[in-house]
Amino acid sequence: MLPAGTFNMSYEQDMAIIRTRFQWGAFITFLIALFALPLYVSDHWLTLANTIGYTLVAMLGLNILTGYCGQISIGQAAFVGVGAYTAAALGHHLGWSAWATLPFSAITAGFIGLIFGLPALRVKGFYLAMTTLGAQFMILYAFNHGGKLTGGITGLEVERPAIGGFVFDSEEKFFYLIMIITIVMVFFAKNLVRTRTGRAFVAVRDNDLAAEVLGINLSYYKLLAFFICCVFAGVAGWLKIYHIGSAFPDHYPLMDSIWWLGFLIVGGLGSITGAIFGAVSYVMLLEWITILSPMLGNWFPGVSHQLFAALGLLITGLVIAVFIVFEPRGIHHRWELFKLYYRLLPFSY
Amino acid sequence: MKSYRERFLSLNFYNLKEITMTQRKVIRAALLGFLAVSLLVTPLLAACTQEAPSAPAAGKPDSVKVGRLTDLTGPYASISPPILAGFKDYAEMLNKKEGGIDGVPVEVLWADVKQDASLAVSAYKRFKDQNVLVMSAVSSGLTFAIKKLAEEDRIPIVTQAMNMSLYSPPSDIVWANNVANPGETLTQIIWFDTQVWDRAKMGRAWKIGFLAWDIAYTKGGLPGMYKYADENGIEMVGTEIVPPPTLDYTTQLKRLVDAGADVIFVSLCASSSGIALKQMLELGMLAPLEEAIATPGKIVPLLNDCAFYIASMQAAPDAAKFAYGETPWGAWHEMDKFDGIRQRNDWMIEKYGHIWHSVEEDEGSYNSGWNCMKVIAAAIERAVGNVGWANLDGEAIIQKGLMGLKITENLVSGDLSFADYEGDRIGVELVRPAAWDAARTTRLPIGDFMRVDRKYYVPSYTPKKPHPGMYVE
Numbered sequence: 139m140l141p142a143g144t145f146n147m148s149y150e151q152d153m154a155i156i157r158t159r160f161q162w163g164a165f166i167t168f169l170i171a172l173f174a175l176p177l178y179v180s181d182h183w184l185t186l187a188n189t190i191g192y193t194l195v196a197m198l199g200l201n202i203l204t205g206y207c208g209q210i211s212i213g214q215a216a217f218v219g220v221g222a223y224t225a226a227a228l229g230h231h232l233g234w235s236a237w238a239t240l241p242f243s244a245i246t247a248g249f250i251g252l253i254f255g256l257p258a259l260r261v262k263g264f265y266l267a268m269t270t271l272g273a274q275f276m277i278l279y280a281f282n283h284g285g286k287l288t289g290g291i292t293g294l295e296v297e298r299p300a301i302g303g304f305v306f307d308s309e310e311k312f313f314y315l316i317m318i319i320t321i322v323m324v325f326f327a328k329n330l331v332r333t334r335t336g337r338a339f340v341a342v343r344d345n346d347l348a349a350e351v352l353g354i355n356l357s358y359y360k361l362l363a364f365f366i367c368c369v370f371a372g373v374a375g376w377l378k379i380y381h382i383g384s385a386f387p388d389h390y391p392l393m394d395s396i397w398w399l400g401f402l403i404v405g406g407l408g409s410i411t412g413a414i415f416g417a418v419s420y421v422m423l424l425e426w427i428t429i430l431s432p433m434l435g436n437w438f439p440g441v442s443h444q445l446f447a448a449l450g451l452l453i454t455g456l457v458i459a460v461f462i463v464f465e466p467r468g469i470h471h472r473w474e475l476f477k478l479y480y481r482l483l484p485f486s487y
Numbered sequence: 488m489k490s491y492r493e494r495f496l497s498l499n500f501y502n503l504k505e506i507t508m509t510q511r512k513v514i515r516a517a518l519l520g521f522l523a524v525s526l527l528v529t530p531l532l533a534a535c536t537q538e539a540p541s542a543p544a545a546g547k548p549d550s551v552k553v554g555r556l557t558d559l560t561g562p563y564a565s566i567s568p569p570i571l572a573g574f575k576d577y578a579e580m581l582n583k584k585e586g587g588i589d590g591v592p593v594e595v596l597w598a599d600v601k602q603d604a605s606l607a608v609s610a611y612k613r614f615k616d617q618n619v620l621v622m623s624a625v626s627s628g629l630t631f632a633i634k635k636l637a638e639e640d641r642i643p644i645v646t647q648a649m650n651m652s653l654y655s656p657p658s659d660i661v662w663a664n665n666v667a668n669p670g671e672t673l674t675q676i677i678w679f680d681t682q683v684w685d686r687a688k689m690g691r692a693w694k695i696g697f698l699a700w701d702i703a704y705t706k707g708g709l710p711g712m713y714k715y716a717d718e719n720g721i722e723m724v725g726t727e728i729v730p731p732p733t734l735d736y737t738t739q740l741k742r743l744v745d746a747g748a749d750v751i752f753v754s755l756c757a758s759s760s761g762i763a764l765k766q767m768l769e770l771g772m773l774a775p776l777e778e779a780i781a782t783p784g785k786i787v788p789l790l791n792d793c794a795f796y797i798a799s800m801q802a803a804p805d806a807a808k809f810a811y812g813e814t815p816w817g818a819w820h821e822m823d824k825f826d827g828i829r830q831r832n833d834w835m836i837e838k839y840g841h842i843w844h845s846v847e848e849d850e851g852s853y854n855s856g857w858n859c860m861k862v863i864a865a866a867i868e869r870a871v872g873n874v875g876w877a878n879l880d881g882e883a884i885i886q887k888g889l890m891g892l893k894i895t896e897n898l899v900s901g902d903l904s905f906a907d908y909e910g911d912r913i914g915v916e917l918v919r920p921a922a923w924d925a926a927r928t929t930r931l932p933i934g935d936f937m938r939v940d941r942k943y944y945v946p947s948y949t950p951k952k953p954h955p956g957m958y959v960e
Binding site for chain 2: 185282286393424
């Protein structure tokens with residue numbers, strides 16, 4: 139909904155993501171604030187921002203697949219791993235530069251995702267979730283038993299990316315790299331869902347039979363959704379491996395896949411803003427819990443540390459449960475209500 | 488009676504209803520402008536007003552910080568708490584009894600990072616921002632996650648990680664406080680080969696099967712075992728690798744016994760080893776040592792370090808009496824033999840009022856954490872003695888603290904609790920075979936300390952004779 143007094147007078151205006159001067163102002167202010175962040179905050183907060191960045195890219199992919207196209211995947215962490223290991227293997231064994239490995243990370247993850255998306259042509263819902271769960275186990279098995287190619291249990295290390303003599307070897311430098319790529323991926327995702335493809339995804343999600351009657355090729359769009367989802371995962375994997383510096387099978391656990399899905403619901407399934415809210419709240423909640431549990435342990439020395447650490451899992455699960463019950467449309471919906479209230483002011487009641 | 492909202496809106500200075508559209512636009516533009524200018528100007532002002540970085544204070548710091556990554560709610564949840572308790576307790580004891588290191592208290596910063604690489608990196612950065620001098624981690628996965636960063640920052644990691652790849656080739660960043668995989672595995676194999684199995688009497692060499700979780704730690708002992716088996720005529724009849732946390736091992740166990748195994752090396756984690764032992768008992772595979780050796784279809788279970796601990800043994804008390812493992816540490820009743828055990832026992836009685844009453848106080852794990860902090864404190868103390876507090880940083884602790892460090896006092900282990908051995912970073916290498924002491928719910932050493940030949944400390948090895956399930960990197 140547009141702000142009161144704002145009308146679309148042309149097709150360009152109708153299609154614009156950023157429509158009003160206020161929105162432009164807010165957007166530019168946000169960019170200034172974002173890129174000025176390293177001037178204000180410590181390495182630790184930049185690390186969190188970087189983690190949010192690549193988590194967001196992975197969750198955007200999952201959002202396209204699950205939120206827009208209605209296909210469930212519990213293997214996203216493994217697909218992130220495919221992107222990471224592709225970059226690591228090409229860099230480690232063939233000496234490729236980080237930049238050359240980026241498209242291959244994305245495409246390889248996309249094609250692997252395509253293979254595991256094939257069951258989507260025959261099954262859906264719970265059964266599809268089970269097949270993607272299989273992907274999580276099979277891919278991690280491949281990482282563990284890939285011999286020299288994947289480094290097996292010892293993983294693979296990568297060199298930091300560099301442009302000429304400029305090496306991305308600090309959190310600050312990585313911040314700019316990760317944020318630029320994340321913004322590009324957000325922009326791509328935002329535009330994708332407004333295209334014919336995006337509308338086809340939504341049609342498949344809402345009623346696949348009706349979509350097929352309308353002439354939408356279900357097989358094509360379901361597989362395309364898997365491909366795009368995993369391309370995002372591949373990019374996220376590329377960012378993650380160069381941020382951490384090594385690929386190791388334990389770094390792509392099943393729980394990541396499950397939490398990401400849960401926090402997409404918290405953020406708002408089926409909306410790009412929702413994925414952003416989801417990624418931010420997921421990373422920040424985990425961090426908050428990680429900081430809080432030792433503090434509680436120190437305040438109450440008589441109680442087991444493990445009890446407070448377990449609170450983290452309880453809180454994370456509780457947050458998802460509360461949102462599913464009380465606000466299944468997620469934080470994104472609350473944000474839309476807030477914007478609506480503001481735009482209708484003074485008539486918002 | 489006006490509602491709160493009406494009262495709020497009726498305030499003259501902020502009556503939203505009376506703000507016109509133009510006014511709203513002006514207010515928004517002003518707010519945005521203010522925000523943008525603030526964002527640009529504040530860092531500049533901050534930069535101008537910032538004091539020049541001062542040289543490190545010549546005096547002593549308020550505290551010396553050590554970072555610890557642990558896993559209280561992840562895959563290692565059942566073994567990490569006692570390790571963390573031991574780690575923190577040593578620092579607490581040091582602060583209380585000796586006023587810390589050279590009068591400076593030791594502060595332990597720790598985080599439960601659930602074996603998650605992103606959380607590990609984030610916690611590492613948080614600790615680095617707080618000027619930690621040494622990092623420590625509970626597992627190979629967490630150590631791998633921060634190794635690259637620590638190398639770049641030159642912050643040493645003294646870790647419980649046992650995977651040989653972290654130490655081969657040796658770096659000056661990752662230091663093992665625990666026994667590496669080949670040490671824990673081969674101690675038992677060599678004990679069985681040289682002291683239990685009589686080849687002349689039995690008329691043949693013995694056969695072994697290997698059952699492991701598919702993670703770095705549990706598979707880490709395989710290469711050394713393969714190499715030892717090849718060189719000593721021991722037949723590997725099968726390698727069974729299962730995904731964690733498998734709860735039914737009957738198929739794998741039957742396959743290994745059918746293949747003729749005399750011994751099954753159980754390389755699992757947490758309570759899974761107890762489950763595997765229970766299933767061995769139910770399948771009729773277990774018997775006292777002499778009978779197990781002499782009877783076809785019976786096996787001797789040898790357990791790795793993380794499998795041979797209180798929770799797993801209490802999960803299968805009837806089967807535990809047939810199991811064997813190892814221990815690099817002194818047992819709680821050996822205080823006359825090890826000064827460090829007496830020191831630790833005294834501390835536990837002072838702090839807790841008892842010794843070893845719960846799973847959280849698993850002795851081997853607690854000692855491992857205790858010894859880890861002891862190594863770190865000794866390295867810091869040594870570095871301070873060499874370079875002084877003013878020049879103390881991670882590099883100084885590596886070069887002047889850890890390199891060449893040998894701990895010979897207040898031992899919780901054999902001749903040395905920690906030593907910087909030539910050619911690698913495996914600090915603790917003396918290990919004893921052990922049985923399970925059900926009465927004391929702890930490991931009971933049953934032999935002398937052994938030093939496994941370093942030629943078996945290999946990160947990979949291909950057996951000369953292939954066998955079912957053979958695992959090669």
